[in-house]
Amino acid sequence: MAIIEIKNLKKVFTTKNDKLVALQDINISIEKGEIFGIIGLSGAGKSTLVRMINFLERPTEGDVYFENKNIGTLNAKELRNIRKEIGMIFQNFNLLEQKNVLKNVLFPLEISGAEKETSIKKAKELLELVDLSDKEKSYPSQLSGGQKQRVAIARALATNPKVLLCDEATSALDPKTTNQILNLLKRINRELGVTVVIITHQMSVIENICDRVAILDQSRVVEMGAVNEVFKAPKSDIGKKLIFGATENKDVDFEKSNNKTCLRLAFDGSMTNEPIIADMVLTTKHSVSILYANSRMIDGKMLGQIIIELPDDKEIQLKMKQFLDSKNIIYWEV
């Protein structure tokens, strides 16, 4: 069952002498209990889209339904109540700097008029969940980025929301901390049954925890589906670029010696976990050097690209290419 339904959504920003279509023809249905990813380059309209889910931004056209309620038809009070069922976390954490960790988590309960004793109990439980019980009395300025985001997560969960919106929640964090936060989000999804919507420009985030993904490019959804499907065979240009690496059209950082023949092998997911390079070396009985590799396994399928330098002998080169052809590997000379 869809918990959030976005129908024919459009957003136009009108500035003094300009009209900017930030989003158009957006139709997304987010299922209860899933982790849904929205990916796109900077400026694609991701933040605008996620902010329209809880009406921090009003759509120019189209509707957003939360549990079959059309959010656009709600009055101010009803909208505030819906917002309590949709938690949100941000890239910059947005904690109250003058309040300690516990008070930050208490904040949404306080504004809901919840009873103090039960609120404190709830806040402490949440701090336990995000593993920050020992930081109750600390102020945000005394915490690391990862800790701040965990406080933000605890705070967002205080009102028992059914959905958690995450706008670039890991973009300000290092890879290790990013993984910790992603694991926490995964746990919240599995254990508390909270539907999670993740906005990111990082493919690895989608790959890591999302069930389904929508790729946003220049104000439109250009591709949408199960993560493993989309990753196996991205159809859109932007999808290919994002999945096979942002390096696709740029100079990859590898040292190509003059007059050497180099091949770029693209793994589009049609290959399973076969040791292609090793097999090729064994078959042709000649070695190659790997200059660049950016590949990953998704669902047991290999995705990404590898750049290899071939031996000078034209005959061996031909054999190698024949081998790659026989394996249906996409390659081209670079």
Place this chain on the structure above:
Amino acid sequence: MFLAIDLSLYITAIKETLFMTFVSSFISYVIGIPLGVLLYSTAKDGLTPNSAVYNFLSLLVNIFRSIPFLILLILILPITRVLVGTTIGAKAVIPPLVFSASPYIARMVESSLKEVDLGVIEAAKSMGATNFQIITKVLLSESKPSLLIGAAITITTILGYSAMAGAVGGGGLGDVAIRYGYYRYNQDIMLITVVLLVIIVQLIQELFMGIARKSDKRL
């Protein structure tokens, strides 16, 4: 020396000065804070943008801020008489001080509130906070250190103005300085009152800055 001519003269003057300063500051803040919040809220990026209200308030504030204090003091004498029943003495200085300080405070408050990160306000909105809750529980509380620094500046300025009111028989240290020091050429009394004013300004300044520093949890 004439230091001891009349110790009670100074004590009374200090009391009057502090009375004028703090009573005026208090009333000015009671008016200035809501006015500042209103300016902030109706501004372009505010909680409830309303350019008509904003422009009107903004103009009003600017008009009062640009009238020189001494002129204002005389200009509103009729109002002062109605409000406090007299136009001389420490009490009579309070209305003009409030008239000139409130718009000043409103601007100070507006600028302090503007320092609060919009992301934090957005987070509060996403939690279902009302605008009133955002004002009281986010804006005013997050900008507390900045508001206190503003208060240090405002209160010491009001103290300076209160001394000016001595020119019209307003009482306080300024009054002593003018009556004894200026009209009677008593350099010692003049000097002592000035030193006392400097000390009081310094103390108020340090006190509020100290509280501001202590209350700021960002460090």
